[in-house]
Amino acid sequence: GQSLEQPSEVTAVEGAIVQINCTYQTSGFYGLSWYQQHDGGAPTFLSYNGLDGLEETGRFSSFLSRSDSYGYLLLQELQMKDSASYFCAVRDKSNYQLIWGAGTKLIIKP
């Protein structure tokens, strides 16, 4: 089966850098995605890693290493509005469904 693990909560300071890790056990997937979800809202797509390496989109970067079954989301120059839950997800090759991690609540302090 597929499973993803990520920390339940991370705390950081405004302006700092934070990394949210995601480790997974999966028999086959197309890529690793990251989503942001604010309280009461729906998930919004942040990034996708189909290949190993780093993908950069503004203040956010995401990394994937298939050999290590590991990925991370890096958020730079943290702003208070980045306080949200962040979910990693993989797309299962067998049925094309997204398998979700439990989510990491990012708390940002002034």
Next chain:
Amino acid sequence: GAVVSQHPSRVICKSGTSVKIECRSLDFQATTMFWYRQFPKQSLMLMATSNEGSKATYEQGVEKDKFLINHASLTLSTLTVTSAHPEDSSFYICSARDRGENEQFFGPGTRLTVL
């Protein structure tokens, strides 16, 4: 990016009644739509996957007679919660994907409260 709308955004109903939630893709063809449920402080749980014109595929533990899904067109899917009970109170989110695309686009969600 593509837009998915969901209606209503919030609904309160009495126990035993049925509630219909609509999900529309506004600027693309949603060949596949997904319905998720999310309880407070938990991850999204996939309820069912539907392809346009086909019957929905339900996840284990999700009652297909209770959660009726219709995906009659490439831009509209509906979820009907029949005979709703307080334990059905949750945040229901639809998501849509066009054929061959990796990205899924999410609707804003519907918060259902059953009294």
